[in-house]
Amino acid sequence: MNDTPLQAFRAESSSKVIFIPARHDPKSKQLVVRWKDIQHWFVNAMGIMNGKAVVLFLTDDDLEDLHPPRIAYHPDVILDVIVTAAASHSHDVALMSSNVDTDSQALVARSKCSSSEPHPSDKFQGTLPGAAINHLMETVTRRQAAMQPIKNNFVNCNRTDDILQKVQQTEQQTHQKIENVLERLQQTDQQTHQLQQQIEDILQRIQQMNQQTHQQQQQIDDIIQQGRQMQQQMHETGQGNRQEMPSHQQTPKEVQQYLKEALQLQRQEFDRLLAIKSRAQTLLARSFKELPLPRLFIVLPNATGHIDRGRGLFFLRFRLYYLCECGDHTMGDDTKENHEIHMAEHPGYDLDNQSMFFDKIAKEIDMDQARLSQQVDDMIFYLEDTLHINNSYMDSSANSEFDTSELTQLTSYLKIKDEGFVxxxxxxxxxxxxxxxxxxxxRREHHRMRIKIKDVMGKKQWIQNLYSRWSLKAIDLKRLCYHLVTTPEAQSIANFGISSILLFGFGLLSLIAAISWMRHVTMEVEQLNDINLSDLTRQCHYNELTIKNIPDGVDKDRLVNILQHCTRLQVLRIGCPAKHSLAVINLVVSTREKALQQGYSFPLSTLEVMDEGLIPFDISYDDRDHILSTIQFSEDSKVFDMRTNNKLQNQNLGSKITTLVVIPTALTTFGLDALDQVIEISASLVSLRLWFNNLETTIHSEKAKRLLGRHEYKIDGLGLYGDSFARWLPQIIHAFPTRESFPKLKILGVGSYTRSNATQAWILWIVAMISAPPLLPFYSSVAPREPWARLEVIHLKGIALQPKDWRSVIEAIDFMALDLLHFEDTNFSKKDLELLVNRVLDNKRTPQVRLKHLTFDKELFESDGVAALCSKLRMKVPAIMIHG
Known part of the structure; x- marks a missing residue:
């Protein structure tokens, strides 16, 4: 008994482990576990899982199940038993209520977990005689002694309980932390809501003040209008009366008093608005830690001054210099900069109104010249000593209560020219x-991060993403061309290989044409007019020329002019729409033939016609994916060879295909390669659906495995059909055993042209493919995430199942997103339909159903009692359409 191997099992929803002895198969000479023994302890067992893999029943050489059913022995592995929900619950209750120490207690657990079905041992539940009881106790004692060595071999099973207990404790701690974080987030949201409420109150007060100010302004206008009317009346009474009136009494005293009071009220309201705006800005800055301007600055006297002749005094001018608020918070991993507060690299700002500035910002500064110079020197020495001792005393957080409205008002005293940044x-x-x-x-040190690039292609892509164009002006290009033409340094450098230039939006071609050593010019000109064309061809030293864009209508005269004047041109690249490529080729070929007939030299040897929008800015000889056609001219004849490299889409541009449905029955190997390329470059692809037929043949089976293996994570529609399930379905199951292989799958069709009896392995695979996804915790958000998409269409064809297998399939169907359920040429019966209807009507298990179409065989649709079941189904799903 000590050498008897035991296989460990546990229910899917339980942590208790049951050990079942393995048996020696005399035919295969291997250890096996009978399916009957497993069902003895796990009622309503549906299948066995080893992690994520399905444990299949053993088969013979013809892939037929052995009888009785059995599975292979898996040493040192705990296998999970898939049971129905009711059976799993009863099994857990039985295991929790027993310690499984003795054989008699195991029999009690067996009777409890099998309470849903009658068991042969139920007939001994009556009163037994005393002799029978003594005989039973002796039997139990002997079996306990026989099982004791086996129990000693598995004492370590308690460690599994300890591990599970620790896992549960860790899970509880994690949930507690998540609850704490959510509680903090809720508190933060409440604080933010309070701040928003305060800001709304302030804005409402400002609006009320504006309305009051508008009303007061209206009153002032009315008073002024009345005063003007009174002046007009006084003017009409006569000139003499106006002369007798004193000059300061030309308007009544009441009007003057009203005007004074109105102006005073308007000034007070304006001051209140400024104060409220200042407080609102300060509140926003303190709440969200925003600073509109730097807070650290120093004011120093200007190096030069001027004499104010009106005052007769030497009046000093001051400048404001901002400080960089660097420190420990800006240090990177491999920093080489000195992170101490320093003056910014800026000439400073002149103070526009020094008196008001010092009254507002520095009221304590003594403007006496003799004392000011000494105070400035002392302050500089103090700053240097303090920065040398400890740089942290001027940390920006030390003055968190600084009124930020004063920073905004500070700009009114400065002569700022660089408004983009301060x-x-x-x-x-x-x-x-x-x-x-x-x-x-x-700032670069603060945002620097280390990037490890392991391959050359990754480095190239990374550099291309960082590449940014330099926007040049005409004056910059003029200086560049002048430097290239006149300076001897540039000429000497050109002798070492600088012979090409790229121009974008450049019209001063006469300057470039004067550079005699320039051999390769790439230009992008919006309009190639006669003036810059003559500049381009006047002094042509180029042996390579690239014209990126030619309009739809090919300008024959200008292109011929370029070919005739560029006598040294050897390589010509032209970008044009694909529909005009043949016209461009014929034009160049005819021009070359005429020149050779007239005895002129025509060194052009290569013509490359490229798609208009696909010419890169840096044309290289190794990258020719954008080239539509390449023409190689022979030296002494009119004959030329053409090489075409047409592609469906350029890899850099990508394809705009969003939905692709493929039936790869007639595709060859080259067609499959082309299909792979189309799928890879289709960045906008949303729906990819593959339908495979005749999978019983080796060719189509290999096609299916190739395409599914390469694009399984993009497929949302899959159809698998063949002549016999036994000839191709086991290969598909072996290659893709779980639903996780197709995370985006929404449409599934599996069928055989001839009806076949399903094996247990096929049933388990179908159940796994149509099952609802389990909810996995996703702690970065409130909602859980699903490992795969829910099916919307299910089509089963040519399959015959046992009643219990139909129950398993129906119980596994996910009705949350299912739109169409189609059973074709199957043995789906009236009882199975009744089970399906009850499954849909169960509000606890299927609270939401969106099923629109249900289709099964015509014989079943016309049988008795089916109409009543359909009516019962329409009570919950009124819009469903049932077909036969």
Whole structure:
């Protein structure tokens, strides 16, 4: 008994482990476990899983199930038993209520887990005589002694309980942390809501103040209008009366008093609005840690001054210099910069109104010249000593209560010319979400990250993503061309290989034409007129020329002019629409033939016609995916060879296909390669559906395995059909055993041209493919995520199942997203339909049903009692259409 191998099993929803002895198969000479023994302990067992893989029944050489059914022995592995929900619950209750220490207690657990079905042992539940009881106890004692060595071999099973207990504790701790985080987020949302409410109240007050100001302004206008009317009346009374009136009494005293009061009220309301706006900006800055301007600055006297002749005094001018708020928060991993607060690399700003600035910002500064110079020197020494001792004392967080409205008002005293950014500083955030202003060097250090590029292609792609165009102006190009033409340094450098240039939107071709060593010119000109065309061809030294864009109508005269004047041209690249490519080729060929007939030299040897929008900015000889046709001319004859490299789409541009339905029955190997390329370059592909027929043949079976293996994660529609399930379905099951192989699958069709009896392996695979996805926790959001999509269409054809197998299939169907359910040429019966209707009507298991079409065989549709079941089904799903 000590050498008897035991196989460990556990129910899918239970943590308890049951050990069943394995048996020696005399035919195969291997250890097996009988399916009957498994069902003895796990009632309503549907299948066995080893992790994510399905454990199949053993078969003979003809792939037929052995009788009785059995599975192979898996040493040191705990196999999961798939049972129905009711059976699993009863099994857990039985295991929880027993310790499985003795054989008699195991019999009790067996009777409990099998309570849903009658068991032969139920007939001994009556009163037994005393002798029978003593005989039973002796038998139990002997079996306990025999099972004791087996129990000793599996003492380590308690470790599994300990591990499961630790896992449960860890899961509880994780859930507790998630609840704490959610509670903090809720508190933050409440605080944000309160701040928004305060801001809305302030804005409402501002709106009310504006309305009041508008009303007061209207009153002032009315008073002014009344005053003007009174002046007009006084003017009409006569000139003498106006002369007798004092000059300061030309308007009544009441009107003057009203005007004064109105102006005073308007000034007070304006001051209130400014105060409210200042407080609102300060509240926003404190709440969201925003700073509109740098907060660290220093004011120093200007190097030069001027004499104010009106005052007769030497009046100093001051400049404001901003400081970089660098520190420990801007240090990177491999930093080489000095992270100490320093003056920004900027000439500073002149103060427009120094008196108001110092009254507002620096009221404590003594403007006396003698004391000011000494105070400035002392402050500089103090700053240097303090920065040398400890740089952290001026941390930007030390003055968190600074009124940010004063920073905004500060700009009114400065003569700012660079409005894009202030003082060459950039606003960034630290890890603790504080806002600081730092220079460009420390900003790069703060945002620097290490990138490891392992392959050449990845490096090339990364550099292309970082590439940015330089927007040049005409003056920059003029200086560049002048430098290239005149300076001897540029000429000497050109002798070492600088012989090509790329121009975008450039019209000064006369400057480039003067460069005698330029051999390769790539230009992008919106309009090639006669003036710049003559500049281009006047002094032609090029042996390569690329014209990126030719309009729809081919300009024959200009292209011929280029070919005739460019006497050294050897390679010509032209970009044009694909429909005009043949016209361009014929034009170049005819021009070359005429020149050779007239005895002129025509060195052009290569013509490359490219698709208009696909010419890259850096044309290389190794990358020719954009080339439509390449023409190689012979040196002494009119004969030329043409090489065509036409493609469905350029790889860089990609395909715009969104839905692709493929029936690869007639595709060859080259067709499959082309299909792979189309799928790979179709970045916008949303729906990919593959329908395979005649899978019983080796050719079509290999096609299916190839396409499914390469694009399984993109497929949302799949049809698998063949002559006999036994000839091709086991291969598909072996290659793709689980539903996780097709995470986007929404349409599934499986069928045979001739009806076949399904094996247990086929049934388990079909159940796995049509089952609903389990909900997996996704802690970064509130909603859980699903490992695969829900099926919308299910089509089963030419399959025959046992009643219990139909029950398993119907129980596994996910009705949450299912639109069409089609059973064709199957043995789907009236009882199975009744089971399906009850399954749909069960509100607990299927609270939501969107089934629109249900189709089964015509014989079943016309049988008795089916109409009543259909009516019962329409009570929950009124819009369903049932076909036979």
């Amino acid at each position: 003082g060459n500083l950039h606003r960034t955030r630290t890890q603790d979400r504080r806002c600081v202003w730092v220079c460009s060097n420390h």
